[in-house]
Amino acid sequence: MAINRRNFIKKSGTLAAGALIAPYILPSGRLFAQTGSQIAEHVVYVLFAGGVRQQESVLQRYLDDSQGLGSNYAGNIMPNTFDGAAPTQKIVYGTGAGGPTPIPTILSQSLQQQGTLFKEMRSPTASHYNGLNALLQGSTANTQGLKSKPMYPTIFEYLRKHGGFPATKIWFVGNGIGNSVPLLNYSEYNGYGSKYGANFFAPSITFGDKGFDHLSNAKIYHPEDQLSPIYQMKYFLDNSFKNLGNALPLLNNTDEEKQDIKAFMDEMMNKTSAGTIDFPPVGDNGDLHTIGYACEVMRWFKPALTVVNMNNVDGCHSNFTGYLRNLHRADHALGHIWSCIQSIPEMAGNTVLIATPECGRNLQHNNIMDTENQWYAYDHSDQNSRRVFSLMAGAGVPSNLQIGSETNPIGLTTDGVPTIAEILGGNALKNDVLNSGFLAPGTQSLFDRI
């Protein structure tokens, strides 16, 4: 058969171009990750605190709307987050015995002034796990129970699958391993799942006592002389194994990324031992420790998305005084993480912080009183538990703007998912998420609500 020279060159050229382009084609079919119209390169998404009552947070009522003590106790106990004067009487939320000394405010300008406050939003649920799912999936998942993965794709998966972000650029830092928190880093939805999931640490375990006992004494292997043969033999064994069971849930970190994660873990063990973790100035509860390690994750990996979960406020089920203290500390944590962002050159001025509680708390107290002040505690199951705020600050976010009010609620907690998509991937990624068909009805980007 005679070779047609023109055809040969044409086909070879097409083949070569295909070979060059193929590695850059995303699973969504798009050629390159959307970057051109992104609002910022980094998002820090704080799942705020574990059920926060509007009354003690954004409404700044302190003891006025909870304990029947009269109306002389209003005031702002979240000075890094909101504008407003602190209470002047019965100060119990600070440090020292009885908590009389408020923690010094970290930020010279509150996040409310620096960004946009959605004063009255709605959570579609009054519970933690569904609330966290709403924040991460953009939809409610009423059929889910504990020990279940999210039903629909999470923001992590949208970013990795449609935005093309590598695994180590997407992080979820959990408050612990209870309440199925570690399961939230990816869904089991067909076509998404673990290969697009977020990297995860629960620092209270990974870098806590248990981590020190069982993870800190890792033997260091030479990358070429020792690790390379290990991986070569493993690959042979894997190729010889016919897996007819479930597919292994792999996050698809590359070998380099895995080495980087191990190096980070090693560094954290050293820094923890040396007492040099970037903890907030006051670090007397679990959330503040979690925030410290989240800062370290940001400093090391410079993630596109860092999600941090805090939950100490949930002590409100049985201890209102403790709740006030933990709320004050959650604000301290928020101030610290914002400060930390500004101290990382790659993230300063190029990051959006979003803080949203997964749910609120009841209007009426339960019958449990704390021992310290004989104050009633609050659960979360009524309509008041669906009242939350959301705060967004940073690059491209209008400053000193307030949206919505008690009589005019604007926004849903599910809005966080398309908002993050828009920040990191512009309208194209936002529309991918909005058009996925998985979001709760009425969900939209917070930027579209401004």
Place this chain on the structure above:
Amino acid sequence: MQILINGMRVYFKLKTILIYLLFLALPFSCKKQDDSYIVNTELILPANAFKTKQKTDQQYVAILHANLFQQALSANELYDVAQCVESIGDKEVAREVIISNFMNKSGVIMPSDSMMRADIDGFIYETYKRFLVREPTEAETTYFKNYINSDPNVTPELVYFAFALSNEYLFY
């Protein structure tokens, strides 16, 4: 006479019909025997394909410890190590760190490098039995034999590490 003639006619008619019938039956009479045989479709799978249940974090840690130290991990330690695995999103990373921590402890029972090289076949056989609870195939034995012989850096520890990290080891 008339009866005889009629009888002969009937006889000839019957004979003709019979001959026609025989001719019609000819194509269906003798048929050559089909000597071809059919084998039922059977999926041939390696022995390890029947491991379809994935170990839980606790099962993995417990079995790993038993395989390396030939001794059970205490219930408390098992609980703590499994929690450590749960606290890390990338389970491959978590397993690598756990294995390397175990390897750094004293008491791991494994042959010396010289013992391994003195009887590579035996070492490979024992390693497969210990970690994967099966015998190696000829191909697997050959691969490991060649691999160990070709690289002086390969020690029993590295081989054990690779087995403990393998996908097959995650199933039972």
